[in-house]
Amino acid sequence: MTFTKILVRKNIENLSAYVSGKPIEEVQRELGLESIVKLASNENPYGCSPLAKESMLIEMEQTSFYPEGMAPSLAEKLARKLNIKQDNIILGNGSDEVIRLLTRTYIQQDDEVIMADVTFPRYETNVLIDGGTPVKIPLINGVHDLQGMYEAITEKTRMIFVCNPNNPTGTIVQKEKLRSFIEKVPKHILLIVDEAYYEYVEDEEYLETLPFLNTHSNLVILRTFSKIYGLAALRIGYGLMDVSIIQELIKVKEPFNTNRLAQAAAFASLDDPTFVAQCARKNEEGRRYLENELSEMGLTFFPSHANFIMVKLNHPGRYVFEELLKQGVIIRSGHLLGYENTIRVTIGTPLENERFIKSLQNVINKTLST
Ligand SMILES: Cc1ncc(COP(=O)(O)O)c(C=O)c1O
Incomplete structure (x- = not known):
């Protein structure tokens, strides 16, 4: 042949x-x-914390050794800061990787994934790579139309992305609307709230999603060290979610997805509020x-x-x-x-x-x- x-x-x-x-x-x-x-590229013009630089210099002595695959020291420190359990945290090679892990693990041919039109483009790309169908619901004045997104749910829906604040519009969704959306979305559908710009938000209308993690096993929160922590080049971000989801993602994850310098810098950054x-x-x-x-x-x-x-x-x-x-x-x-x-x-x-x-x-x- x-x-x-x-x-x-x-x-x-x-x-x-x-x-x-x-x-x-x-x-x-x-x-x-x-x-x-x-x-x-929405990078931090002020660089990163001096503590992160110092810790990278020290960690450079260890570059011949693989890092710890689940970045346990960093995960533990994050868990303490966020007041959640360490096994609710997965570190990724940027939150980009956590998005990829989620679609790779949960999306197959013809599954539908609801997202805003327009939002962060990596959601759509990853869904397409994995054979899924992006269902794009137009923004209203630059803001997610959560009602429209809810109405778009079908028996094929596996996942919903809400980018809050939304990239590229920078808008946030109203607190009450997001709260009732989180309550309403059926528990078999993963609801991914991407909070890459979380630390910049000062508005009282912004919903704290962390408290919902305990009660909503389908909720995934994405955060990153790339933006306000100024570590974009190191590629380190994380997802917060039920341990049952993490157990599936780690089957798909590369064993050493976050590198030593990134882990050390992110760890030290947390000491510099x-x-x-x-x-x-x-x-x-x-x-x-x-x-x-x-x-x-x-x-x-x-x-x-x-x-x-x-x-x-x-x-x-x-x-x-x-x-x-x-x-x-x-x-x-x-x-x-x-x-x-x-x-x-x-x-x-x-x-x-x-x-x-x-x-x-x-x-x-x-x-x-x-
Ligand atoms: C909304 C949103 N999510 C995720 C990311 C990916 O961030 P990183 O992979 O650097 O953590 C970005 C980067 O610009 C973003 O804007």
Whole structure:
């Protein structure tokens, strides 16, 4: 028998590779620009805690030894901080990996997974890879339509994703609505609440989901060290869930999914709540600055509770992205995120925010004068 083509799995054939925020090095190479500001991937502009750096230096002596597969010291410390049991925690190579583990473990051909349209794209991609069918319910004014998502449940539904705050809009769902949603969703459907930007939220309308873990065995909460802890490069995040789910995920998980440096840095970061509080405060100040400036420019945006803002424009996001890039400012064009005439900008340091605003003003002036 002769084959002419290496066969790829059907589910993969029509997928496209993920397009991430443009890296600084790439823009430097392509445009020959010296000074570049990256406000594209919702990273922490203040880096990470000095305690994390110190602990990585020490841990470097151990790089010839595999890490502990379940990161027990880190899991134990997290459990104490969150006041939950250690066996309700699974560490992942970023919360990205926990998403992947969940779909790999629970989704098979034709299973339905409900999510918002638009939300974090990795939910859809992982569901497709595993043969499932994403059921996408449009946001209402940038906010999850929980009623619509509830009504979309069928006998094929296996999983529901709620991204809170939502990426890319930065919005949160109302406390009471999420509370009653958690109560209503049938217990055989996994309800995954992604709280990657949890630490940035200051609004009283935000629901604390942790207390529901004990009573709702289908609830999964995702968090990460990539955002406010500033450890995106190390790839470490976690999921909180019933032990019965974790027992299934660990059958699928790579044995050494989180590396030693990541475990050590995350462990040490938990000893520096001041760093986290300062980042949250500076982010809040930056958000207010950006919102004021954008409003003065006559622009509107979704009300953000995270470390980024999605700005509505009169021009295609792609065009504004390219014009900003020429000025050394990298943001995300909304066309890649499901909203044509928008851009998503990460809240940076005060200097970075000012540079973004000035550059955006230049782009708008340029288009007005042509
Ligand atoms: C909503 C959301 N969930 C999960 C992630 C993945 O984070 P990580 O894999 O770095 O923990 C991101 C990253 O941008 C995100 O925005």
